[in-house]
Amino acid sequence: MTQVVGKNQERISRRQVDKFAERRAQLAASALQTLSELGYARTSLREIAQNSEFSHGVLHYYFRDKVELITYCVRQYKAECVTRYDQIVITAGSAEELKHGFGAAMAGTLREDATMHRLWYDLRNQALFEESFRDDVLEIDQSLEQMIWRIVSHYAELAGSPAAASPAVAYALFDGLFQQALLRFLTGRDSAPADLQAGVEQLLERLVTPA
Amino acid sequence: MTQVVGKNQERISRRQVDKFAERRAQLAASALQTLSELGYARTSLREIAQNSEFSHGVLHYYFRDKVELITYCVRQYKAECVTRYDQIVITAGSAEELKHGFGAAMAGTLREDATMHRLWYDLRNQALFEESFRDDVLEIDQSLEQMIWRIVSHYAELAGSPAAASPAVAYALFDGLFQQALLRFLTGRDSAPADLQAGVEQLLERLVTPA
DNA sequence: GGCACTTCTTGACAGTCGTCAAGACTTTCT
């Protein structure tokens, strides 16, 4: 059922643990791909297995049940996206540069990772109905809020005026913009990324301009 | 299968159509209640029927299939909520009054109709994966955007300065605030409605203040 | 080679799902 490590083979047990973790990550990647294509409601374990190179039974060798698999997926998703804009914060030398870099990065990930973002909103919503993922989802949401706040506060610093909103409000506003852009992008409106970039940059300006 | 009306009984056919429509609405109400409790992914026709006073077979007498039922539900939901704030716009005599009325109304519906809002976001997200509800969802979303814009533009009028955002952006920002407040409210943060009211009022001010 | 252990496949299970058809019950009209 769960992983069993050899009795007195300490040398290789480390290697086996690594292989075990690697395969978990590999299967989680297949699961994430399937989830992002079909959504939570329509994703079954057999479908996930078909998107991998294994059969459906193997999922229960690496994950206790469906909940543990999806929880693991959510955590893996988080690791990828929580530091998405940090490089921009580090390298930006001016407020203008940061603003354009952030706007372009938002527009870029909208274009490139649209289905993954769609999945994120799907799972965040599931957490409103189901207790299971709630803690992980809330933790990711908080990390995203902090990521946004690193942008806003650094921009305020570069611009020389204090930020005029709390981290929570700033995150909510950018998230609203992004979610609407995602809806439009996925329903075929090609101008969505450019519109998002403009909206994001305008919002960033206004968030550090005193009323 | 579908409704069959008597041959030459024009007098009563009208009454039968009404009864038919009434029962559809009644069943849709049961469906909406079930959906708001369980979410789209976990709602089955049998569960819906158990939340009504009928057996599961009757759903296929009044609705062709599950998609038509949920589509009908979405439309019924729309009719209820699209004019939610219009009374406030009409009766508000000053910018201040409109601002407080709107903030209080948002906080109030967050408290009262939280599970319905949760369902709305769930269904809007389903539309990103499924083609079926997409048109209806987009139509509702547009109506909500217009509803928000009636608030913003009227507030700008009362305040004497032009609105500094497009209808789409304004809607996205308020929606972001509301969605975050919903997440917090449903996860037990009691201050969510008050925080939402404050955030909404602040945003409304800033949306009509020139940069 | 034989052995211990890990990894993966296969097939089955109990349950649920949407759908539908047959028929019973109810209402309405003549």
Next chain:
DNA sequence: AGAAAGTCTTGACGACTGTCAAGAAGTGCC
């Protein structure tokens, strides 16, 4: 009253779900 139309229940169907157990296939050690 009897016929006809409308309404609802019951029970079944095939398909799909998560889960699990039995065993085959693969891997490394003596």
